[in-house]
Amino acid sequence: MVAEVIVDVAHSDVDRIFDYACGDLLPGTRVSVPFGKTVTTGFVMRLKERSELPADKLRQVLRAEEVPALTAESLFLARKIAARYRVPLALALRLFLPAEMRTGKVRESYRTFLRLADADAPVSARAPRQRELILFLKDNKEADSALLREKFGGAVKTLLDRGVLAAEKRRVLRAPYLAAEASETGGRELTPAQRRAVDTVNRTEKTVTLLHGVTGSGKTEVYLNLIAERLARGQSALFLVPEISLTPQMLAQLRARFGSAAAILHSGLSAGERFDEWQRLREGSAKIAIGARSAVFAPVENVGIVVIDEEHDGSYSSESAPRYNTFDIALLRARYNGCKLVLGSATPSVETYRRAKEGEFELVSMPDRVNARPLPRVQIVDMRREVRRGNASAFSSALRERLRACLEEGNQAILFLNRRGYSQTVICRDCGYVAKCEHCDVSLTYHSDEGCLKCHYCGATYKIPSSCPSCGGKSIRYVGTGTQRVVGELGALFPSARVLRMDVDTTSGKEGHYRILRKFADREADILVGTQMVAKGHDFPSVTLVGILDADMSLHFPDYRSGERTFQLVTQVAGRSGRAQEPGEVVLQTYDPENYILRFAAAYDYEGFYAHEISMRAAMGFPPFAKVVRVMVTGEDEAETLSALRETYEKLRPVYEANADRFLFFHRMHAPIKRIQGKHRYQVLMRLLDGALLKEIYDACAEVKSKNALVYVEENPSNLS
Numbered sequence: 001m002v003a004e005v006i007v008d009v010a011h012s013d014v015d016r017i018f019d020y021a022c023g024d025l026l027p028g029t030r031v032s033v034p035f036g037k038t039v040t041t042g043f044v045m046r047l048k049e050r051s052e053l054p055a056d057k058l059r060q061v062l063r064a065e066e067v068p069a070l071t072a073e074s075l076f077l078a079r080k081i082a083a084r085y086r087v088p089l090a091l092a093l094r095l096f097l098p099a100e101m102r103t104g105k106v107r108e109s110y111r112t113f114l115r116l117a118d119a120d121a122p123v124s125a126r127a128p129r130q131r132e133l134i135l136f137l138k139d140n141k142e143a144d145s146a147l148l149r150e151k152f153g154g155a156v157k158t159l160l161d162r163g164v165l166a167a168e169k170r171r172v173l174r175a176p177y178l179a180a181e182a183s184e185t186g187g188r189e190l191t192p193a194q195r196r197a198v199d200t201v202n203r204t205e206k207t208v209t210l211l212h213g214v215t216g217s218g219k220t221e222v223y224l225n226l227i228a229e230r231l232a233r234g235q236s237a238l239f240l241v242p243e244i245s246l247t248p249q250m251l252a253q254l255r256a257r258f259g260s261a262a263a264i265l266h267s268g269l270s271a272g273e274r275f276d277e278w279q280r281l282r283e284g285s286a287k288i289a290i291g292a293r294s295a296v297f298a299p300v301e302n303v304g305i306v307v308i309d310e311e312h313d314g315s316y317s318s319e320s321a322p323r324y325n326t327f328d329i330a331l332l333r334a335r336y337n338g339c340k341l342v343l344g345s346a347t348p349s350v351e352t353y354r355r356a357k358e359g360e361f362e363l364v365s366m367p368d369r370v371n372a373r374p375l376p377r378v379q380i381v382d383m384r385r386e387v388r389r390g391n392a393s394a395f396s397s398a399l400r401e402r403l404r405a406c407l408e409e410g411n412q413a414i415l416f417l418n419r420r421g422y423s424q425t426v427i428c429r430d431c432g433y434v435a436k437c438e439h440c441d442v443s444l445t446y447h448s449d450e451g452c453l454k455c456h457y458c459g460a461t462y463k464i465p466s467s468c469p470s471c472g473g474k475s476i477r478y479v480g481t482g483t484q485r486v487v488g489e490l491g492a493l494f495p496s497a498r499v500l501r502m503d504v505d506t507t508s509g510k511e512g513h514y515r516i517l518r519k520f521a522d523r524e525a526d527i528l529v530g531t532q533m534v535a536k537g538h539d540f541p542s543v544t545l546v547g548i549l550d551a552d553m554s555l556h557f558p559d560y561r562s563g564e565r566t567f568q569l570v571t572q573v574a575g576r577s578g579r580a581q582e583p584g585e586v587v588l589q590t591y592d593p594e595n596y597i598l599r600f601a602a603a604y605d606y607e608g609f610y611a612h613e614i615s616m617r618a619a620m621g622f623p624p625f626a627k628v629v630r631v632m633v634t635g636e637d638e639a640e641t642l643s644a645l646r647e648t649y650e651k652l653r654p655v656y657e658a659n660a661d662r663f664l665f666f667h668r669m670h671a672p673i674k675r676i677q678g679k680h681r682y683q684v685l686m687r688l689l690d691g692a693l694l695k696e697i698y699d700a701c702a703e704v705k706s707k708n709a710l711v712y713v714e715e716n717p718s719n720l721s
């Protein structure tokens with residue numbers, strides 16, 4: 001046989017098939033092959049009878065793994081991705097094989113277990129530890145040998161040598177979140193709305209269904225039901241959620257319902273855990289892959305359903321090559337397997353909602369909360385009036401009052417700040433100097449606990465200047481509201497309240513989010529203060545108050561999606577309140593109380609928001625009526641980066657000139673943030689009527705020869721900074 005092999009080298013020079021002679025192999029098998037003067041790994045893409053190569057040129061596969069690492073579907077998808085996003089096939093293949101598997105540094109984990117081979121063996125009266133050990137194993141049947149050695153020391157070896165004990169080496173699984181206990185949600189009766197949603201997905205002819213359900217409408221139960229039905233038929237499922245912080249809760253529910261058939265895949269796991277979870281899916285002993293965006297590549301076969309929860313979430317687009325969109329891959333998988341794809345959200349993205357409205361997707365709504373619990377009332381507070389009244393704190397008097405009442409009633413509150421980056425920066429009151437990072441074109445953030453300034457793009461830390469580096473003046477001030485400052489103010493306002501902070505600074509490390517959420521869920525704190533992370537689908541029954549401290553901050557980003565983002569954030573974070581028996585409320589603080597986005601959000605009026613937003617997008621020529629394409633050019637050396645920009649622009653210009661009527665915009669310029677981590681950032685920004693010219697654009701960019709600069713294409717980027 002001859003194997004067509006892609007070598008695992010992500011470079012366009014070797015991005016083609018190499019033939020190798022081999023024995024009996026399956027596609028997807030990982031092999032070692034001679035390559036030039038070295039040996040490298042590769043993947044068998046296809047097998048054939050003979051090669052075009054002359055026999056003396058055809059080299060042999062050196063080693064092959066027993067079980068193919070990649071499924072037939074993975075090979076199919078990798079080909080599609082490589083073509084769609086213009087990346088070497090080797091790079092696309094890597095998506096399907098986590099780093100742990102690729103590098104071979106992580107292996108199955110084995111432990112040795114000991115049991116009694118001869119329970120009646122005589123033991124000398126002068127060896128009490130040996131006797132204890134035998135008694136212990138009589139009680140426990142078997143135990144880990146490392147543990148026994150710790151407990152009984154040398155007695156273990158003595159008895160092993162004498163054949164009184166028998167050893168057995170077994171594979172053990174490193175399962176994540178074993179601490180997540182079973183919840184009570186195992187297969188309960190569906191509400192009529194949930195039943196209708198499940199039936200709609202099952203009956204529709206359309207591949208994609210959008211489940212538009214308000215927060216607390218019970219979308220999770222719908223997903224679980226759909227998944228259970230597939231599992232019963234022997235099929236598997238892909239269940240994607242936006243945030244690592246969400247998965248423990250979700251996983252607890254899935255474990256309660258499906259036991260070890262559920263496997264979790266995400267970057268917060270240890271390498272060993274990820275390896276084992278992936279293996280369980282690949283072997284088919286686990287059938288449900290749950291995780292963030294990369295779980296869309298999970299090695300499950302015979303997929304019966306794909307679910308994307310919180311489909312509007314920005315984390316579903318990848319920010320490193322290949323810059324894939326999770327929905328695109330999910331749709332490919334649904335088509336490949338002939339199964340349904342369900343998108344769920346309380347605040348669908350404008351583009352998704354339009355496709356559902358136009359009939360491309362099935363649309364099913366769940367407009368009410370489970371058991372008709374009311375959505376929390378939203379009170380809009382005008383912060384300009386607070387300032388005029390001399391209140392310079394982060395809390396309006398209304399929010400302070402509601403917070404006091406909430407705590408007195410023994411309930412919990414969540415306080416939300418829009419952006420960590422909005423936290424405190426250092427400015428000079430005399431000359432207006434703002435402390436900026438030396439490597440990035442962004443202002444620094446003051447961290448009171450460490451007494452320093454930090455760059456949130458590259459992590460560099462700086463000393464706090466005692467005088468202004470620009471004018472030498474002494475009027476250095478901190479401005480802005482950071483989570484730390486809010487926590488400080490809370491301490492002064494409610495000294496006995498227990499406060500938890502959740503932002504990028506406090507959630508580092510494995511299971512960092514989980515620890516904080518667990519604490520809050522266990523009522524070890526009364527108030528949770530945080531950024532975006534607290535907005536997402538957590539379900540805390542005792543939370544009756546949500547305070548949004550700076551509702552309009554995200555309105556002022558240079559991005560056509562900033563209105564949509566704000567609407568989504570406000571709705572999501574408001575949805576955390578009053579989910580159980582107690583009714584909830586929301587206090588929304590803003591300097592722009594007339595803003596239509598905030599008005600629609602406060603009224604839970606998605607239709608109103610959508611109608612307004614879609615007409616504005618149509619008038620302005622923004623997606624979904626146009627396509628925003630940005631070609632980024634970044635590099636360390638400014639002159640080289642600029643010359644790469646010029647070359648990119650020249651390659652793109654013929655595409656533009658031949659199709660000028662399809663372009664709404666075509667310009668080269670600095671990116672809004674001019675430098676990140678020492679890399680200069682330039683862009684060719686385009687707005688096109690549709691995606692018809694994408695292939696030409698990718699092709700043109702692939703032709704750029706400039707070295708020392710990275711050139712890549714972004715489609716409707718979720719972040720235009």
Ligand code: ADP
Binds near residue numbers: 189221539
């Ligand atoms: P969503 O994801 O739509 O925001 P959830 O799935 O978190 O909503 O459900 C909201 C609440 O309703 C949860 O506390 C959940 O346990 C509860 N719930 C969901 N479905 C049912 C049901 N069929 N019967 C009783 N309670 C339910």
Ligand code: ZN
Binds near residue numbers: 437440457459460
């Ligand atoms: Zn920096």
